[in-house]
Amino acid sequence: MSPNDGTVAETGEFALIRAVTEGRRQPPGTLLGPGDDAAVVAAPDGRVVATTDVLVQGVHFRLDWSTPEHVGRKAVAVNLADIAAMGATPTTVLVGLACPPDTPREVVTGLADGMWAEAERAGIGVSGGDMVRADQLVISVTALGDLGDREPVTRSGARPGDVLAVNGRLGWAAAGLAVLGRGFRSPVGVVNAQRCPEPPYEAGPRAALAGATAMIDVSDGLLADLGHIGEASGVGIDVRTADLDIPARLTEVGAALGADPLGWVLTGGEDHALVATFPPFTELPDGWRTIGVATMADSGITVDGKPFSREGGWTHWR
Numbered sequence: 001m002s003p004n005d006g007t008v009a010e011t012g013e014f015a016l017i018r019a020v021t022e023g024r025r026q027p028p029g030t031l032l033g034p035g036d037d038a039a040v041v042a043a044p045d046g047r048v049v050a051t052t053d054v055l056v057q058g059v060h061f062r063l064d065w066s067t068p069e070h071v072g073r074k075a076v077a078v079n080l081a082d083i084a085a086m087g088a089t090p091t092t093v094l095v096g097l098a099c100p101p102d103t104p105r106e107v108v109t110g111l112a113d114g115m116w117a118e119a120e121r122a123g124i125g126v127s128g129g130d131m132v133r134a135d136q137l138v139i140s141v142t143a144l145g146d147l148g149d150r151e152p153v154t155r156s157g158a159r160p161g162d163v164l165a166v167n168g169r170l171g172w173a174a175a176g177l178a179v180l181g182r183g184f185r186s187p188v189g190v191v192n193a194q195r196c197p198e199p200p201y202e203a204g205p206r207a208a209l210a211g212a213t214a215m216i217d218v219s220d221g222l223l224a225d226l227g228h229i230g231e232a233s234g235v236g237i238d239v240r241t242a243d244l245d246i247p248a249r250l251t252e253v254g255a256a257l258g259a260d261p262l263g264w265v266l267t268g269g270e271d272h273a274l275v276a277t278f279p280p281f282t283e284l285p286d287g288w289r290t291i292g293v294a295t296m297a298d299s300g301i302t303v304d305g306k307p308f309s310r311e312g313g314w315t316h317w318r
């Protein structure tokens with residue numbers, strides 16, 4: 001089969017990204033990327049961190065599950081989490097919006113209200129965008145950020161023996177997805193976590209200052225996203241379940257739905273927690289919890305020393 005044969009579903013999301021990125025020259029002025037949570041590009045008077053994520057109605061959100069304000073907040077939050085995962089602080093966002101002609105105008109103004117609310121939580125605003133007609137609602141946000149005098153924390157700097165730590169929630173959005181998917185609207189804690197994440201933006205730059213060797217935000221699932229650090233860094237990573245305290249709320253929701261809350265914590269996406277590796281004996285900054293260790297490359301991503309037998313997280317076109 002030539003590289004262009006088959007469909008995107010047959011290729012898979014990450015092989016498809018490789019197919020469009022590998023073997024090309026690094027663009028002029030690009031200092032880092034593609035391949036990480038965000039690119040770093042040169043500006044005449046410094047560096048800019050830049051990232052884009054797209055949200056599609058029916059794939060990333062449903063307007064019978066979430067208000068337009070929730071969706072607007074989520075669209076900005078998922079991008080600001082990528083800025084934080086580089087150790088950067090956000091400077092602004094730009095918004096591409098595609099919608100069908102019969103979209104109520106309140107949907108669009110509600111999206112904008114949500115985007116502004118989330119941007120303002122991070123001390124920034126929306127400085128531009130674009131609007132076009134489409135068959136379904138599609139939201140593309142580009143976020144820019146600043147590193148100050150810090151170096152970016154990439155996916156590739158983890159070393160065997162580094163401590164693995166997390167800051168933010170794991171499994172909440174996945175529990176909320178399970179609840180909404182079965183037609184329920186409560187408990188509101190997990191449902192709201194699915195409607196809109198609350199990434200710990202400030203934890204990214206703090207981790208960078210504390211010497212984090214690699215970092216990523218958990219968009220697809222903890223194990224899947226650790227796979228990107230493992231691959232980029234050439235290390236294995238072992239997650240210790242004894243260190244993952246499962247919140248009582250997730251245990252309750254799991255019991256009610258007949259689902260395993262540990263599965264949500266290990267493979268659930270969309271909470272946009274930050275996970276990072278730190279050199280051994282680092283004093284972790286506030287809010288960071290140790291959950292595992294980086295190991296030798298050939299051990300891969302393991303849970304309590306054993307390979308995980310299921311999918312580690314979400315991939316598109318599965």
Ligand SMILES: Nc1ncnc2c1ncn2[C@@H]1O[C@H](COP(=O)(O)OP(=O)(O)OP(=O)(O)O)[C@@H](O)[C@H]1O
Pocket residue numbers: 017020021033034035036037038039052053078082219220
């Ligand atoms: N169409 C594309 N062209 C060039 N680079 C791309 C393309 N799509 C993705 N990438 C790059 O591939 C890398 C991985 O992208 P991916 O979207 O998985 O990361 P992410 O945004 O951190 O995760 P998520 O989208 O799950 O939140 C990023 O550096 C991204 O810029």
Ligand SMILES: Cc1ncc(C[n+]2csc(CCOP(=O)(O)O)c2C)c(N)n1
Pocket residue numbers: 053054058059060061062078177219220268269270314
């Ligand atoms: C209606 C609806 N169905 C399913 C999901 C679950 N979901 C969609 S995208 C994604 C991973 C992150 O996306 P990306 O990789 O594009 O950042 C997950 C877990 C949802 N949020 N809404």
Ligand SMILES: [Mg+2]
Pocket residue numbers: 037081082085216217218219
């Ligand atoms: Mg990311």
Ligand SMILES: [Mg+2]
Pocket residue numbers: 052053054
């Ligand atoms: Mg992305």
Ligand SMILES: [Mg+2]
Pocket residue numbers: 219220314
């Ligand atoms: Mg993804």
